[in-house]
Amino acid sequence: MVSRSSTRRLQPPGAQAASGVTARNRPGPAERLAAATARTWRPVAVLAALFVIWWAVTAAGLIKPYLVPSPARTLDAVLSQSAYFAHNTWITTYETVLGFAIAIVVGVLAAVVMVYSPTVEKSLYPLLLFAQVIPKIAIAPLFVVWLGFGLSPKIVVAVLMAFFPIVISAVTGLKTIDPEMLQLSSTMGAGTGQTFWKIRFPASLPHLFSGLKVAATMAVTGAVVGEFVGANEGLGYVILQANGNLDTPVLFAGLLIMSLLGVVLFALVELLENFVLPWHASRRRTDIATTSL
Amino acid sequence: MRTGNGIAPPYDPEVTTGAAVEIDDVEVRFRTRKQDVTALREVSLRVEPGEFVAIVGASGCGKSTLLKLVSGLLSPSSGRVRLHGQDVRGPRRDIGYVFQRAALLEWRTARRNILLQAEMRRMPKEGARERADELMAMTGLTGFEDAYPHELSGGMQQRVALCRALLHQPPVLLMDEPFGALDALTREQMNVELRRIWRETGTTVLLVTHSIAEAVYLADRVIVMTPRPGTVAEIIPVALPAERKYGETMAEPEFARATGRIRDLLGAAPGAE
Structure with a gap:
């Protein structure tokens, strides 16, 4: 694990020798790679173990192949129809990413308006909650009626799914600012815009990113739900087709690719978070280091 | 004076x-x-x-x-x-204001926390930077210009807050x-x-x-x-x-x-x- 020395606490230059605490340089690339490996090997090992169990169960013939296909047959299903899978994965990815992006823009804008206007917040919040509690699978057919069989109803469902966690986390983030910081800002003669861009918005990012990570996985679900209701392409369509044909290898392949899509999107958001909030990420990592030792 | x-x-x-x-x-x-x-x-x-x-x-x-x-x-x-x-x-x-809590922005280094004052007031960059360096030298922050607040002790954080409050010579x-x-x-x-x-x-x-x-x-x-x-x-x-x-x-x-x-x-x- 990360060594305890990553908990840095700097002292005035004169005090260093006396207290035995020295300023440490920021971790270099090799150190960071080692830390990343230390963080990721466990989940990778668990995943590998699951695959081994899957393989063992099917190889031993404990479950009939038409119920659970072996990993080899699943892989074969993908490879033998690689163009088919590539196209449909691309469609779902497109719907998911576009839906996620729209949800971010709309969600953050809505949060900003709500934070700056209590009237808007009071009027909009119940509506938001209402939109959230409606089961998306129940209203998805309506979007098909309204928007047709193209990609747009799927994108709309993805937006709807991803929107809520983004708004909630953005509102919370924008509100958690230290009131003294805002008072300080007004004695600096800062305008609303300056205070927002230099203080409020950056301070809200840790909250926003946790919302984005939830939303990323929801967007995948949204796109697939949209495809279930009425589509002739996309991973949701692949799964429905395979289900109808009792083609479990294709079904399994579709499911795996779908999960992978969610995981990749989640990982991308986390990567962006580490890049945008190194101050926050580094601090969190020292927390982990001290608690796990 | x-x-x-x-x-x-x-x-x-x-x-x-x-x-x-x-x-x-x-x-x-x-x-x-x-x-x-x-x-x-x-x-x-x-x-x-x-x-x-x-x-x-x-x-x-x-x-x-x-x-x-x-x-x-x-x-x-x-x-x-x-x-x-x-x-x-x-x-x-x-005026310059210093609170009990340093109220520093955790995503900014010590120097950039001090320079927040200059940015908000749209002070000339060059002069503000020089002034910030002077203040950091005066308060014993030399060597910690690029440290983030969570890397600083409470006393050091409060020095940064003091420098920020003094930057515009209130x-x-x-x-x-x-x-x-x-x-x-x-x-x-x-x-x-x-x-x-x-x-x-x-x-x-x-x-x-x-x-x-x-x-x-x-x-x-x-x-x-x-x-x-x-x-x-x-x-x-x-x-x-x-x-x-x-x-x-x-x-x-x-x-x-x-x-x-x-x-x-x-x-x-x-x-x-």
Whole structure:
């Protein structure tokens, strides 16, 4: 694990020798790679173990192949129809990413308006909650009626799914600012815009990113739900087709690719978070280091 | 006027004729859900330019409220507050503010936290950077310019907050229990440094504190306040020499007299009036 020395606490230059605490340089690339490996090997090992169990169960013939296909047959299903899978994965990815992006823009804008206007917040919040509690699978057919069989109803469902966690986390983030910081800002003669861009918005990012990570996985679900209701392409369509044909290898392949899509999107958001909030990420990592030792 | 370290005089004498801060028969009432609370009542006060004034009193006596009035973050229910002869209406830019918590932006390094002041005021970049370097040298932050707040100790964080408050050379520095969260030893060091920095910059300082020793060591005058509703119980002049060595000053009879008097006032205050 990360060594305890990553908990840095700097002292005035004169005090260093006396207290035995020295300023440490920021971790270099090799150190960071080692830390990343230390963080990721466990989940990778668990995943590998699951695959081994899957393989063992099917190889031993404990479950009939038409119920659970072996990993080899699943892989074969993908490879033998690689163009088919590539196209449909691309469609779902497109719907998911576009839906996620729209949800971010709309969600953050809505949060900003709500934070700056209590009237808007009071009027909009119940509506938001209402939109959230409606089961998306129940209203998805309506979007098909309204928007047709193209990609747009799927994108709309993805937006709807991803929107809520983004708004909630953005509102919370924008509100958690230290009131003294805002008072300080007004004695600096800062305008609303300056205070927002230099203080409020950056301070809200840790909250926003946790919302984005939830939303990323929801967007995948949204796109697939949209495809279930009425589509002739996309991973949701692949799964429905395979289900109808009792083609479990294709079904399994579709499911795996779908999960992978969610995981990749989640990982991308986390990567962006580490890049945008190194101050926050580094601090969190020292927390982990001290608690796990 | 005291100047030093190549730092320009903190205020323009043409504008600042007369008192730096004038508080005239001020009353502050807060309305809470259940009742009206009078935080301050019949407070009058005059602070001369370049003076160091400490304010002590029991918790909740409205010491911090007093600073908020001077900065314009709060308006009095009645009475007048003037800064350099101008009525205070709305937040004032010509002050520096230091809170008990350093209130630093955790995504900015020490230097960039200090420069926030310059960015908000749209000060020229080059000059602001030089000034920030000077201040960091003066407060012993050299070598920590690029450290993030979570890498700094409490004392170091508070130094950064102090530099930020001094960056624009404010004629008046307001400090609200700036060392309240520090350990006793760090606090003493910070007291010595603040005294030196004040002597070098010549800024007018209003310091709210819970520590009687801190108030007497640092200030020219100590304002003792009564519990809520807060009002000025007595103003104690501190007749100590300008050059104050920490240990020696503490041993002076005048130090014992002033701290003793303040202790009497604060101890006797609940029944007095």
